[in-house]
Amino acid sequence: MSLPADSKDRKRIPLTTGVLDYFPDAVAEIARVSFIGNEQHNPGEPLHWAREKSTDHADCISRHLLERGTLDKDGMRHSAKMAWRALALLQVEIERAVVSVPLPKEGSGLRNVSFDLDGTLAEPTWPSPQIGEPIKAGVDLLLAYRYDLNYEVIVFTSRPASHREAIRAWLDKHIPGVVYDIVTDKPRAAAYVDDRAITFPEAIEKVADGSR
Numbered sequence: 001m002s003l004p005a006d007s008k009d010r011k012r013i014p015l016t017t018g019v020l021d022y023f024p025d026a027v028a029e030i031a032r033v034s035f036i037g038n039e040q041h042n043p044g045e046p047l048h049w050a051r052e053k054s055t056d057h058a059d060c061i062s063r064h065l066l067e068r069g070t071l072d073k074d075g076m077r078h079s080a081k082m083a084w085r086a087l088a089l090l091q092v093e094i095e096r097a098v099v100s101v102p103l104p105k106e107g108s109g110l111r112n113v114s115f116d117l118d119g120t121l122a123e124p125t126w127p128s129p130q131i132g133e134p135i136k137a138g139v140d141l142l143l144a145y146r147y148d149l150n151y152e153v154i155v156f157t158s159r160p161a162s163h164r165e166a167i168r169a170w171l172d173k174h175i176p177g178v179v180y181d182i183v184t185d186k187p188r189a190a191a192y193v194d195d196r197a198i199t200f201p202e203a204i205e206k207v208a209d210g211s212r
Contacts, residue, residue, distance in 0.1 A: 029080040030087065036076060037084075049088075053176055055076060057089035095140060110190040112152040113145045114183075117159065117167065119195035121175075123136065129163055131170045141193065146178050155182045155191060 003010050020027055038047045054060070064072075064082035074079055118124040121139060123132030145151045157167065164182055170180050181187070 013016065021100055024082060025082070029077060030084050032081050033076055033084040036074060040074075040193045046167070048078055051088070055092075055143075057085045057092070061089065110188060111150070112154055112187075112189050113142075114154045114156040114187050114189035114192045115142055115179075116192075116194035116196075117157040120193055121155070122170065126159065129166060131166060134174045138193075142178065151190065153179050154187050155179050156189075156192070156194075157182070157184060159184070 003013060011109070020199040033045065038045070038050075041053055042048065042050055061082050064078040064085065070078055072081060093199065103210055115138070118126045118132070119135075121135060121142065123135060125132040142153055146153050155167065155171065157163075159167065161184055164184075167182050171182075
């Protein structure tokens with residue numbers, strides 16, 4: 001997130017006087033939800049939002065709303081968890097609004113998209129067997145295809161089959177429950193997302209205009 005450069009526009013986003021001063025107790029309770037959630041889902045790790053571990057924010061909002069005014073089994077207010085989920089839903093919605101999702105060409109009849117791993121979803125480390133940190137833009141695009149456009153997602157990698165277990169562990173940690181297959185042979189897919197890809201029409205145009 002970045003605030004507007006223009007000072008007048010910035011004054012229209014009063015983070016302290018318009019949010020913290022309005023809802024100090026509520027914001028503190030939401031912060032507690034973040035802390036307790038991190039202790040439950042990421043024990044021993046620094047506080048962070050492991051957003052891929054739970055993405056059903058709208059359903060969770062309804063569940064906590066039905067139990068508003070009471071405490072959950074961990075002692076946290078259902079209303080606080082509802083507010084946390086509402087913020088999460090809004091955050092993801094805003095982020096995805098700025099992600100440009102190119103639509104696959106019509107006519108293939110396929111409802112899956114293939115994503116490269118190194119350099120697209122993860123920082124490139126090949127030929128090391130270690131897999132790099134997630135690339136947020138690539139992960140956001142993958143999630144947009146899966147949840148906004150309802151495409152199944154495949155990871156297509158040139159890494160050897162011996163790395164498959166490490167790849168699955170990486171996916172389970174950073175994008176759990178989203179990728180349904182990992183392949184090393186080119187799969188049939190409606191579209192391919194790769195950091196080194198050049199589309200055929202693009203290549204022909206470059207040759208034609210002498211920009212190759």
